[in-house]
Amino acid sequence: MSEPDLVPDSPVDRLKVDGGNVSSLAETSGEPAAAASYQAKKKGVFFWLAIIWLAIILICVLFANFLPVPEIDERVGDIRQGPSSENLLGTNNLGRSVLSQCIYGARRSMGVAMIATLGGTIMGGTIGLLAGFYRRTIDTVLTSIVNIMLAIPGLVLALALVGFFAPSGGFEDQRFLFFDVSPATNATLWTAIALAILATPAIARVARAQTLVWSDREFVLASRTIGTRNLRIIVRDVLPNVLPAMASFALIGIAALVVVEAALAFFGVGDVTGASWGIAINNGRADLEDYPHMVLFPSLFMFLTILSLNYLADKFVDLSDIREAGV
8 A cells, every 4th residue: 555645734744754763854954053053163273273372462461570581671682673583573672672562561451451341341231231121211311321422432532531540641649549559550550440431331232232132031021020129130130141242242342442552552641651562563663664573563462362352252152142042
């Protein structure tokens, strides 16, 4: 007896017969999604190169004083020497090691960017969570403030904030809030605070958008229905789901603030007496045509760092999308 013809679009037609094993075609339809998930989770060689480079930069930030390189103010040879076996990256216009300028400059450039991003994430995340969760008047007021700040060009706002908080002349009393610090440290810390204010509105927009999405999910509505307090809902249910997007944006924020800090140092705003990538580039720009190594190597350090941060941020977004799809 021949098998009966399957009725098109019937439930039976959605079954796949393979060697006597009957399986749902829904299983096979998940194969492309699984393949896409695997490709997104696959790290790749560029991911590990980015991790390695950022690990090197982190070592420079934390352990610059213990690395086998000359001190930042030590003269190691004639001025404007090119790369050699004695000085791997050459010397600058003061006869100091360009390699030392790059390593010690990482501490200033990355340190300021990371502190500013952390502060901006805390302030912007709080604003975004409150605006997205409570909405109405709170959302209107906070969003208006954020939009006003975003309407001001970023570099102009940074120049104004740093110029106000950390003037180039330093601080004669050598105090930061209630602590005695050097004028250079004081100016650097105020620069980080100014850049944190600069980063706050962009992070607030991201946090608000994510909060609007997650605060309408079923588990949040269920918590509201049973009378859970709003603060507990924000901290326990909304914040953990908003954090991945904020973390990926924070990586981009660090990269952006590295550029802003270098631009401020290039323009001579804030502390210009120490070592940073922007100061090194500014010191070598007058001799760029004849001695390009003084600008090339600090720029290369900054370029590779920014590229690595942006690449990791993209990978983090892919992993976050997979996680959200599985919720």
